[in-house]
Amino acid sequence: MRTTVSEIAREAGVSPATVDRVLNEREGVRPRTREIVMQIARRLGYFGPQEDTTTDTQLRLDFVLPAGSNSFVRTLKKYLLEESRGRADVTANIHEIEGFDPDRLSAKLTDLRGHTDAVGLIALDHPQVREAINDLTKSGVRVGTLVSDIRSVDKIGYVGVDNRAAGRLAGFLLGRFLPRGPHNIAVFIGSLAYRGHEEREMGFRSILSEEFPEMRIIGTAEVSDDRDLAYSETMRFLDQGNISGIYNIGSGNQGIAQALRETRGKRKIAFIGHDLTDATRLMLLDRTMDAVIDQNPRVEAREIIRLLASSVKGSTEPEFLPRLQVVFRENIPAN
Structure with a gap:
């Protein structure tokens, strides 16, 4: 069954009208949004079967997230794994840190030195954590912040809402x-x-x-x-x-x-x-x-993986901040 416009819109985090404009080459869509929609349409098979893109180069990406019962973080974790499996060049690993604990978080970042290409994390803004991030970057590991930013660290970018x-x-x-x-x-x-x-x-x-x-x-x-x-x-x-x-x-x-x-x-x-x-x-x-x-966790997962993988490969990608959406009882989107 052919992929629908609504399915592409849900994956891309945009409206079906935006997808329609992109697929029909109409004006009024930002270049980066147009690129994302086309990438997802190709991946989902909208234009027919994809060619085999298997590559021998595997990037290891590690994501450090808070543990616990936070429903949003659980959903984000799911999409990080799904998005990484959809790419032939990426292997993703998830690490969960119990509690709001800068000691454990900084220790995990230190442990990842020499064992990963890039790290995405929801980070506490704490002196110990900032130092661990900067040390990790100095060792050659790319670091990106996710959901909550830290301004004064050496990172390649932030993925999350304002x-x-x-x-x-x-x-x-x-x-x-x-x-x-x-x-x-x-x-x-x-x-x-x-x-x-x-x-x-x-x-x-x-x-x-x-x-x-x-x-x-x-x-x-x-x-x-x-x-x-x-x-x-x-x-x-x-x-x-x-x-x-x-x-x-x-x-x-x-x-x-x-x-x-x-x-x-x-x-x-x-x-x-x-x-x-x-x-x-x-x-x-x-x-x-x-x-x-x-905020759209599917979009955030896709964008942090893109940002980290591109940086490891030597290219610089512009940030694509997810939009804020207000949901009321009357406009709850379908799962």
């Missing part, structure tokens, strides 16, 4: 959902050791200050992406006072949702979070969650 813009978008949504007037807002953070989480909080605070000064953040809970801790912190906020909105910067959405469901009869609280997963789909459907700010 997290400050994501935080501003969350603040804008809450400000539009809630009626004008004073409101108390609770903010949940995975870990401030992730620059991406810190940038989201900064963006959120900045737009509230600029556009919605009557909305007040009454507390911030750092929950380490632990759903049980997120549940207990949500109950604490609910017991302490009348909150109107919740913004969850990281994971732990299921713990927050459990607390809101248990107290649903008492009040309606606007709830904004990140990343469309099986769990957040259900939260949107039963109206526990009002909106999800999504």
